[in-house]
Amino acid sequence: MGKATIYDVAGKARVSLATVSRAINNPEKVKPETRERVIRVIEELGYKPNAFAKGLASRKSTTVAVLVPDMSRASIAEMMNGIADIARVYKYSILLYILDNEESSEEEILKEIIAAQVDGILYLNDEITRKQYDFLMTIKNEHQIPIVLTNTMFHESDEIPSVSIDYEKAGYEITKKLVEEGRKNIYMVSTVRKYMVNDLKEKGYLRAMEEHGLETKIMRTSGRISVNTEHFHEYFQSQKVDGIIAVRDSIAVSFINVAFQNDVTVPDDISVCGFQNTKYARLSRPNLTCVDVPIYDIGAVSMRVLTKLMNQEGIENPKVILDHGIVSRETTR
């Protein structure tokens, strides 16, 4: 029961173990009758090839490593669903590595990943520095392990493929939407910590504002509710503003709550938009207008690109940009 080995199958099917192996991995090389007989025995015995023996003999693991920061972010979790679904289709297992906050550990973890002999790596860390990129390049070149950046990008090079949306354009469009509504004093609420994707959103915002000769103001806060709430309160004491674009839905929702406490009405007095289209957006009152980022697809497509790489198939484009949308709901007019 589950302890059946390839020898058991071979014995019972009256063939050699080589034939059993072929029946599984290269069925076309086995005569149909033999193959069927083998398959039947495999099922009878509930035989499953031992992954270690297979990995050792073939030097392939059919396992991919997925490297993520904090799992509890809504975007990461949903990307994992996309990754897992495609991984299943192509029969890859997922080794999950969650980064802790210590800077030093990332390199350590990547070494572990190499020792684990994975066939490919999906890198979901939000931010990627020159140093990290170089290290990934080393892994790619010296260990010949394909890597795909999922919802991350590195502009100076495209030697490592990436999958994401055009965040600059999304930032531009959502800003433009508010401008066209007639808003003039539009702030972007971004994060104190620098993330590449937020940086792109900011760039898009700046471009749209400048195109319309409007003054740009970027406010940086924290993703933590207690901190940003404090921030927003101060803010209402001193500022005049009629549009807010937050880099995350949850920040937008926090903002709406504080606006409400300050007797500012959304969207009459001020329009508010978020980014991502998470459940937060739909649970917000009023429902939040936001950029719709196809998070699941970003995960799924990046896994698909990785399978191509692992199969030595060529990929057309090293930088895959998926379409995004804008969902107009109740926080804009």
Add this chain to the structure above:
Amino acid sequence: MGKATIYDVAGKARVSLATVSRAINNPEKVKPETRERVIRVIEELGYKPNAFAKGLASRKSTTVAVLVPDMSRASIAEMMNGIADIARVYKYSILLYILDNEESSEEEILKEIIAAQVDGILYLNDEITRKQYDFLMTIKNEHQIPIVLTNTMFHESDEIPSVSIDYEKAGYEITKKLVEEGRKNIYMVSTVRKYMVNDLKEKGYLRAMEEHGLETKIMRTSGRISVNTEHFHEYFQSQKVDGIIAVRDSIAVSFINVAFQNDVTVPDDISVCGFQNTKYARLSRPNLTCVDVPIYDIGAVSMRVLTKLMNQEGIENPKVILDHGIVSRETTR
């Protein structure tokens, strides 16, 4: 570079490969000088044992499988953080298996897990039927793979250890809280689909209500916002109620939104509570009162229990119950 094998190390250190192996795994069995020489060579060569060869020879993988339903649920994601942190401490890798919705596939996945030769399994599926439990028992007994149920339980048996909170008690306490506020018509909003944990929350609710001679009413809806919103709207046409306990924070927030649309004020007209203390609760307006479930800890502790099992250490108690709390915020008075 990374391609060094145990033979290379043995050659360069002028010992046999058996000694290298011991120097790594049972250092106390090797003479200090020899050990140090070996260790030095290992570092020079950047040697990392091949995980497959090691797994094949030792029949141990230092890998645990984590079986989860839909990753994007807030609770699951946060549990993963707890699991990963403890796994890192004990040097276990995590193989992640996400269930899709097809009933049939779970057994298939468990077979894969067996083939992967993991040292232990963390089972995070919300619901566990007699059949599933029996299957897990088979794995545990025939394959000798330790299993821990994380935030899931099976009352008929405690042969498979579990870690969770006392959901019945939490349901009881939160209900009691509303009763003590003077609420009389308290509904529980649960899910259409049966989950064991929700069932326990319901039991606690029923016990508290009955103790006070109050009429019990359980309403079943969906976790999907569009569906439950519809539900709640109909509901306000016909019902009189002054307290709502939702089995999930997000459902409570949906409810608050609909109450608001029906000109019902929270908490003046009606108290609302949720379960879990997710970010939804803190982003809700008014801020949601809820049961605080130590999700991270549930993950961390269950991983810890699993390491003990894998190490053949005894565990004191097969059913670990962690403490929960109740966070009183603005949706109750």
Add this chain to the structure above:
DNA sequence: CTGAAAGCGCTTACAG
């Protein structure tokens, strides 16, 4: 189309 055999890189009794 099929089989015998070497080999993947380790661990672990067994001797000494």
Add this chain to the structure above:
DNA sequence: CTGAAAGCGCTTACAG
């Protein structure tokens, strides 16, 4: 404390 050797369960040229 150390080494020789068997063995873990597969894959894959190589013959036939």
